[in-house]
Amino acid sequence: MSDRNPGMELDLEWVSRVRVNTQAVLKRAQQIQGRKLVKKQWEAAWLLRAVTCIDLTTLAGDDTPSNVHRLCLKATQPVRYDLLKELDMHDKGITTAAVCVYPSRVADAVKFLKAANSSLAVASVATGFPAGQTPLETRLEEVRLAVQDGAREIDIVINRTLALSAQWEALYQEIRQCREACGDAHMKTILAVGELGPFTTVYKASLVAMMAGSDFIKTSTGKETTNATYPVAVVMARAIRDYFLRTGHKVGFKPAGGIRTAKDSLVWLTLMKEELGDEWAEPHLFRLGASTLLADIERQIYHHVTGRYAAYQELPLA
Numbered sequence: 376m377s378d379r380n381p382g383m384e385l386d387l388e389w390v391s392r393v394r395v396n397t398q399a400v401l402k403r404a405q406q407i408q409g410r411k412l413v414k415k416q417w418e419a420a421w422l423l424r425a426v427t428c429i430d431l432t433t434l435a436g437d438d439t440p441s442n443v444h445r446l447c448l449k450a451t452q453p454v455r456y457d458l459l460k461e462l463d464m465h466d467k468g469i470t471t472a473a474v475c476v477y478p479s480r481v482a483d484a485v486k487f488l489k490a491a492n493s494s495l496a497v498a499s500v501a502t503g504f505p506a507g508q509t510p511l512e513t514r515l516e517e518v519r520l521a522v523q524d525g526a527r528e529i530d531i532v533i534n535r536t537l538a539l540s541a542q543w544e545a546l547y548q549e550i551r552q553c554r555e556a557c558g559d560a561h562m563k564t565i566l567a568v569g570e571l572g573p574f575t576t577v578y579k580a581s582l583v584a585m586m587a588g589s590d591f592i593k594t595s596t597g598k599e600t601t602n603a604t605y606p607v608a609v610v611m612a613r614a615i616r617d618y619f620l621r622t623g624h625k626v627g628f629k630p631a632g633g634i635r636t637a638k639d640s641l642v643w644l645t646l647m648k649e650e651l652g653d654e655w656a657e658p659h660l661f662r663l664g665a666s667t668l669l670a671d672i673e674r675q676i677y678h679h680v681t682g683r684y685a686a687y688q689e690l691p692l693a
């Protein structure tokens with residue numbers, strides 16, 4: 376990841392000045408979706424780029440050490456070796472960006488990756504994910520324990536109650552404390568945009584999260600009714616750009632929830648390149664939070680290489 380965003384003092388004047396033109400945002404998002412994505416000959420390369428940006432995720436009540444083991448194996452070898460060899464990419468060390476699990480599964484993931492001799496990062500959701508409706512002290516302790524178990528990235532959820540009632544100072548202080556609890560672990564702050572209402576609130580929450588020192592801002596938990604959408608991404612990307620112009624600090628972006636197809640991943644990369652530039656289409660500043668996306672990307676790569684679609688048993692770990 377890049378140099379960390381140290382944050383800044385809360386600037387309430389900046390927050391209160393925020394206005395978002397909804398029609399302009401919707402139009403921009405539509406424009407990006409309507410773009411011709413990448414030329415056929417570059418498609419496989421872009422799909423592999425998308426793979427390297429994935430936080431390969433399992434966040435289910437029935438997660439066990441064995442499915443976390445399987446997730447780790449897939450993350451370290453996300454695309455079948457023979458397919459990578461055909462693309463002359465077999466020796467490029469392609470892995471996903473991280474694996475993402477619940478706090479209780481961090482130790483399992485760390486153990487499996489270590490056994491596989493992999494330096495892949497383990498990310499953990501924390502702070503009462505997904506609702507965040509537990510006391511602050513409990514949320515902070517959860518962060519500390521996940522870090523203690525070896526998580527190098529922590530995906531916190533914000534306290535939506537504070538954002539919805541415009542208690543920006545209190546929200547800032549909570550996120551600041553989370554950042555302290557993270558220590559050296561990088562912090563991605565989940566806004567849960569599907570529960571925040573208007574774009575203006577999303578923009579303000581993005582700003583406050585960045586001022587409080589988030590390394591990434593992330594759209595959703597994947598558990599809300601509405602998760603990562605392109606319009607909301609335009610709003611968050613503009614906030615990232617404005618924060619960068621004002622402070623010189625680059626904050627990453629992570630859309631998550633409902634991202635399932637290879638084509639989706641290409642639209643997301645296009646959006647990042649167009650809104651923030653090439654650097655924001657690299658794993659140190661861009662992640663795709665997804666549990667099933669990789670399966671479709673691998674199928675499309677298989678198609679690119681062989682000219683036909685794989686049967687499910689041909690990509691067994693997908």
Ligand SMILES: O=C[C@H](O)COP(=O)(O)O
Binds near residue numbers: 432475597632664
């Ligand atoms: O952060 C990641 C999301 O929880 C994954 O959501 P998904 O299962 O819809 O891909």
